Structures are given as C-alpha cells and as structure tokens.
C-alpha cells in the first residue's frame with residue numbers, strides 16, 4: 134500500500150501504480166514538497182513486488198505539470214538555484230530515468246519546463262491531443278535545469294531542441310509525436326487506457342530482465358560508460374537469474390512464464 138499524501142495521489146490497479154500529481158489549482162507545478170512526496174512515493178514503490186510499472190500523470194484535464202513552482206524560486210540566489218537543480222536531478226529526474234520499473238508519463242495537458250522535463254525523464258510518453266509541451270525557461274531568464282537541455286536533444290535531435298529552447302515555443306501533441314517526443318497520442322478520455330495497454334504487456338514479462346534493460350539502455354547515454362560493454366556484461370548476468378530459467382523452461386514446456394523477478 135503506497136500512501137496518498139498532500140500533493141501525490143497513489144493507487145495500485147492491475148499491477149500498476151498510478152501516481153497523480155495533485156495541485157490542480159497551481160497546474161500541478163512542482164514545489165519542494167511535491168518533489169519530496171513524489172520521491173518518497175517512488176522509493177516505497179520500488180520494493181513492492183506487486184507493482185510492475187508506474188503511470189505518472191497530473192490531476193485535472195488542463196495540466197500534466199506546468200513546471201517548477203515559479204513563486205517558490207522567485208527570490209533564490211545563485212547557490213539556491215544550483216541546489217534546486219541538483220536536488221531535483223537526484224530526487225526525481227535522474228531517479229526516474231534510472232528507476233528499476235518502467236515509468237510511463239500520461240501527459241494530460243500542459244507539460245512545460247519542469248513538467249516536460251519530468252515527462253522526458255520517464256521511459257515512455259503517452260500524450261493527450263490537448264497537450265502543449267515546451268521549455269519556456271528563457272522567458273523567465275533561466276535555462277532548463279531539470280535535464281531538459283540534455284534529454285530534449287536526445288529525444289528530438291539537437292536542431293529541434295535548440296529551436297524549442299531558444300524560442301520557448303510550445304508544441305502540440307501532433308508535433309510532439311512527429312518529433313519523437315510522444316510515443317502515442319490519444320484523446321484525453323483514452324489516455325490512461327493506452328497507458329494500461331502498454332503496462333499490461335510489461336506486467337507479464339520478466340521484471341529482472343526489464344530492470345536490466347533500463348540500466349543498459351541508459352548506459353548508452355552515459356558518457357562515462359560504454360553501452361556495448363555494459364550490455365555484454367549484463368546479458369551474461371541474465372543467464373544466472375531465476376527469471377531466465379523460468380522464461381526458457383516456460384517456452385520449452387509451451388506454457389506461460391510465471392516470473393518471480395529473481
């Protein structure tokens with residue numbers, strides 16, 4: 134059982150934890166408390182074997198997350214700005230990217246600044262057709278500080294990333310899909326259904342292999358690692374897992390695998 138907190142709603146459904154950022158009156162902007170609560174929720178869910186995947190969304194039909202809380206950082210100095218970014222990376226953005234279970238962003242409206250950065254840190258993005266996505270930080274005299282300068286270029290390429298960041302323009306769901314920022318576009322009413330369709334596939338697969346795949350894919354984007362070497366190492370290790378024995382036995386015995394995630 135994952136606790137619901139002031140700004141985070143948690144519900145486990147069909148082996149999936151649905152996390153809803155719940156500050157609709159502020160368009161789900163990420164203040165310090167929301168970041169802390171989201172982190173705690175993710176930490177709790179990591180060890181819950183009945184949770185195979187996570188869907189992350191925003192409360193209401195207007196916004197996924199409209200960014201970091203501007204009112205909260207309005208009077209920050211240089212040191213506080215740096216802290217804001219590094220704590221965010223550590224507790225949420227890098228934490229999500231390297232999480233052991235797939236996290237799907239269900240983008241249900243505005244995903245701006247830290248909101249788009251949050252969606253980009255997730256492994257998969259499903260976007261409703263009313264969504265507006267952008268990194269408008271330069272309009273405020275700052276730059277994206279939650280991984281946006283790096284992950285946007287990885288997803289849409291350097292040229293489009295430069296354009297989006299220096300113009301601060303918002304793009305719609307169709308362009309997000311065309312540019313590789315959205316895996317799927319749905320209506321607002323079918324957004325979660327599409328996410329559950331994806332998680333229903335994840336839930337039948339080996340949690341151990343999925344955890345490893347996330348680690349190895351990310352290794353390819355880490356300048357200090359050689360993704361191919363990490364792949365060789367981790368591929369070899371897979372042969373020592375209980376899930377490998379179960380997966381291969383199930384195939385040979387012509388039955389469905391019953392993975393234990395060991």
Ligand code: COA
Nearest residue numbers: 158159160162199200201202203204243245246247269270
């Ligand atoms: N931080 C803090 N509060 C925010 C916020 C943010 N990033 N985004 C929205 N809000 C608040 C507004 O201040 C307003 O609060 P209030 O009712 O107490 O005044 C409430 O959410 C509703 O937003 P509002 O601006 O009235 O809605 P809108 O429909 O007119 O505009 C947006 C929607 C998303 C275009 C607009 O809210 C916006 O530009 N938000 C900031 C986006 C941004 O720059 N994000 C990057 C931050 S680094």
